[in-house]
Amino acid sequence: MTKTSTTIGSDWGYAPAPESADHFKLKDQYGLFIGGKFVPAASGKRLKTINPANEKVIAEVADGGEKDVAKAVQAARTAYDKVWRKMSGRERGKYLYRIARIIQERARELAVVESMDGGKPIRESRDVDIPLAAAHFFYHAGWGDKLRYAFPGKSVSPIGVAGQIIPWNFPLLMVAWKVAPALACGNTVVLKPAETTPLTALLFSEICQEAGLPEGVFNLITGAGSTGAALVNHPGLDKVAFTGSTEVGKAIQKSLAGRGTRLTLELGGKAAHIIFEDATIDQAVEGIINGIYFNQGHVCCAGSRLLVQESVEEEVVTKLKARMESLIVGDPLDKNTDIGAINSKAQWDRIRDYLKIGEEEGAELFQTKCSVPEKGYWIRPSFFTRVAQSHRIVQEEIFGPVLAIQTFRTLNEALEKANNTPYGLSGGVWTDKGAKIFKVTRGIRAGVIWANTFNKFDPTSPFGGYKESGYGREGGRHGLRPYVELS
Amino acid sequence: MSTSSTLSRRLPFQAHPVDEVGIKERVARLATRSIKKSSKVEGLKLALSMVDLTTLEGADTPGRVRQLCTKAVHLHSGRTDLPMVAAVCVYPTMVRVAREALKGTPIKVAAVATAFPSGMNPLTVKLEDTRYAVGEGAHEIDMVISRGDFLRGDYGRVADEIAEVKKACGEAHLKVILETGELGTLDRVRLASDIAMEAGADFIKTSTGKIQPAATPEVVLVMLQAISDFYRKTGRKIGMKPAGGIANAKAALNLLVMVREVLGPDWLNPDLFRIGASKLPNDILMQLEKERTGVYQGGDYFSND
CATH class of the missing domain: 3.40.309.10 (Aldehyde Dehydrogenase; Chain A, domain 2)
Known part of the structure; x- marks a missing residue:
């Protein structure tokens, strides 16, 4: 066809369209979240978390150690014995619904922080990570008073205190995958987020405060690999859930051998x-x-x-x-x-x-x-x-x-x-x-x-692996199983 | 040609299956592109330059067509930074009027032909219709395929008809309207696109504008992918013209995004991409004036022709 007009279109593209980050304020420093309060690490040590897109420091977080882990596990145990295990499933569900709703309300802030801390595009944190995290809480909130129907003919009770370690690829979503089923089934939690992406887990701790979640039901210990090891090695845990590399998963399984602590692993893949x-x-x-x-x-x-x-x-x-x-x-x-x-x-x-x-x-x-x-x-x-x-x-x-x-x-x-x-x-x-x-x-x-x-x-679909990809399932009815005692 | 030969009836068109769920996902993802500021203004001007400004009413008069042609040249009074539209699209009897009115401009005159919009006439009539429009001076012919033959599976006949019309076009460019709203599935949209291109279309076009749904993003995406495959196979660049129901600036920008990401920037010009519309320019003008002045103006500040 003969040219009818200029070809101005050949270089037409998209102008920068940055999502603004000025509608919220991050703190310069964050503590550990133990017993419903933010506290500094016993050692006073801190880690920097950086934005991988520009290598700038975003905030400093506490570097938790053995003492902090012990405090957190104690807080979780107390909350389990005195409050959470005794609470009716319907009441527990109420808190999970609240958390889900607050995640939705703060979705924009959470999405921006997720992208700043972890480097993932805002399109994904906005459209995938954060909505799915809320969906996991909504889904599990519904199970709170229906566990009998998840396991017909069985009597269902919680396990106790769960130590959970999550990776850096879907920071808040992994919080939801781990915490929602644990809490819905009546367990309390000590969670360690990844060293490079602690911020949304810290914001999640704020959300737990905002939701009025009883103190000690959810505890957060930030830190690196050694902090995770301290958590896994703490004898007060009834259950460990880990998502991460196969190498670390194997080490965790070794250290838990003979302890009677339950374990689920969600490890690597090569699909x-x-x-x-x-x-x-x-x-x-x-x-x-x-x-x-x-x-x-x-x-x-x-x-x-x-x-x-x-x-x-x-x-x-x-x-x-x-x-x-x-x-x-x-x-x-x-x-x-x-x-x-x-x-x-x-x-x-x-x-x-x-x-x-x-x-x-x-x-x-x-x-x-x-x-x-x-x-x-x-x-x-x-x-x-x-x-x-x-x-x-x-x-x-x-x-x-x-x-x-x-x-x-x-x-x-x-x-x-x-x-x-x-x-x-x-x-x-x-x-x-x-x-x-x-x-x-x-x-x-x-x-x-x-x-x-x-x-x-x-959230309704179980996820998990075979062989070196680990064992145990997360999501769906199958995902409740690792967090309940059946008799 | 009253019946198609057994040979052409069995013409092997390789099926390219299309997954509707996947198409919808891709459409949704393309729709999240954020087009702001300078890229919005440039994109809107680009879209204006691609418009086939259309009037296809039984009530069309020479006066109305002349008005439309004036609009095609001067989209908005007081703005000199706007492009002219690519073409004016009319019924065959209005071609001469439009040619007169557009004399001295680069704007093309396109005519719908082949018993538009239904196509329910014998091929001889369709060919005569085409020759008449070309004789009146049409640069471009927008033909309709025989949906009845297509849906019956008589693909060879559909292809033969397009080839015949192409011959009757002579120098004029041929746009083949699939009328996707009557085809029912995306698989059929894809097959009809392939047939039209094989048979000699210069452009493939979604709809007549007389049937809903018309140019849905899903249909446009499938047709763009067909064009992409055809180009890879033959080295020929076929144009694309969505038409029908594209009434606002946002939809137009979304079309540009789809073209850019599926076919690439080579297709982002009026030689290879057109938008058939009558109301679209005014919405674009409204957006452009808003970008220029910071406030929206009411519809009465833009001419309705």
């Missing part, structure tokens, strides 16, 4: 994401993007191993590249950002190591051409082709925006490759044929398998 030739390719490409580049790939159930049927490999890879180039990497607080900052320097180094390892192993690296800010920790969306099952980038969890692409010829070959991993947390399958979906989902040993979608979460 196979299988695309058949009869899939809806454009939507599958979207699923791949959502599977591995959601939250910078800091997702234990990320679809990090792509298995494409060889007849559509070229189409899928071409389309994937094109789609990846349209991803906007940058300021997590910009509403148009798709991919934010890598959570910490340590994780940034680790991912870059894996990129190097992949190339040394002979795989072919593709990275998008987008520009990234100078300050802060950034990795462009990446994938490897020409990879083999034996490569470390196929076997080990990278926990970053790095995908390994392999091909397969037959369904059985896909299943074999999918299962040939020490992990078993999640998986995905794309095909237009219903029967094939069932064949694949039955054939893969993983806790969650998504069909024609990926990374969908709901």
Whole structure:
């Protein structure tokens, strides 16, 4: 067609659209939350929490030690014995409903803080993390007075004091996953958030105060790995729940051996994401993007191993590249950002190591051409082709925006490759044929398998793994089981 | 051509299945793009330059068409920074009037043809309709596909008809209207897009504007993806024209976002992207005046032509 007008559109783009952070004020310093009050660490030590997008210090938090842990566990025990276990389920539910509502009321603040502290794009913290956290409290609030119906024919009672350790990839959402079922079932909690992302857990402590939650029912100890170890090693716990790396999970299991403390572990993953030739390719490409580049790939159930049927490999890879180039990497607080900052320097180094390892192993690296800010920790969306099952980038969890692409010829070959991993947390399958979906989902040993979608979460749906991905389930009726005594 | 040959009836069009849930998710995600300030102003002007300003009423008169053509050139009195629209779209009998009124401007005249809007006439009549419009001076022909044949599965016949109309167009550019509101599923929208492009369409267009639903974001996304696949396969860039129900500035910006992220910036110009509308320009003008002055003005400050 002849030119009808200027081509002014070719450089039309999006102006910066930053979410404002001036509608709330963070404190410079935060204490530990023990027995309903904020207190400094016994040692007086503090840690800095930084914004991974600009490396600036946001606030200082207390570095909890053994003494603090002991105090917190004592507070939780007292609250359990004197108040929480005796309270009717309906009353407990009332507090959980209140917490859910306050999370919704403070959603904007929580979303901004989540993005500042952890580097995730505001689009995700606003549309996924915070609404889901509230949903988990709403869901479990409803169970408070219905536990008898969750376990028909059984008498249900709480366990006691739960020590919970959560990771940095979904800070507030993991608080909700851990705390909501524990509290709904009548247990009290001592929680340790990740070293790099303590802020929303601290705001959550404020929310507990605001909701009038009885003192000591929820306690928060901030700190690093040693603080977590002190919590796990405290003899006063009846139950430990951990989400994090397989390595630390194994250490926790060792230290709990012979103690009679119950344990659930939600550990790493290396999910196979299988695309058949009869899939809806454009939507599958979207699923791949959502599977591995959601939250910078800091997702234990990320679809990090792509298995494409060889007849559509070229189409899928071409389309994937094109789609990846349209991803906007940058300021997590910009509403148009798709991919934010890598959570910490340590994780940034680790991912870059894996990129190097992949190339040394002979795989072919593709990275998008987008520009990234100078300050802060950034990795462009990446994938490897020409990879083999034996490569470390196929076997080990990278926990970053790095995908390994392999091909397969037959369904059985896909299943074999999918299962040939020490992990078993999640998986995905794309095909237009219903029967094939069932064949694949039955054939893969993983806790969650998504069909024609990926990374969908709901409080009613149990989540958890097999093999080195841990054991125990969170969410749904299954997620109540680790927090109740049945007789 | 009264019956299609068995051969063309069986023309193999490879099915590209579309997942409606996935399409809806992608649409929702694209709708969260935040278009503010300079990018909003630039985007709105860009959208104006892509409008096919349309009047398709039985009550159209030469006077009304002339008014519309004046509007096409001067969108808003007192503003010199606005582009002209891309084209004026009228019934065949109004083509000559529009050509006269637009003489000396780069604005194209598009005519709907082929028994618009239903397409319920024999091919000979459709071809004659097309030749008449081209003879009157239409630069562009907006044809409708035979939805009855398509829904019956007679894809070859639909393709043949488009190819014949394309021939009858001569130099004029051909936009093929799928009338997606009558196709029922996104899978069919995709198939109809593929058929139209294979058969020679220069543009594919969602709707006549006479049927609801018309240019829903879901339908637009599916058609954009079809264009993208066709380009990858053949190297030919086919244009896209959503039409029907696009009445406000926000919807127009959302369309630009979809084009930019699915097809890329190459498609962001009136040669490859058009918006069929009659009321849209005034809403855009209202937004532009708001950006310029800081306050909204009432509808009476914008001309209704």
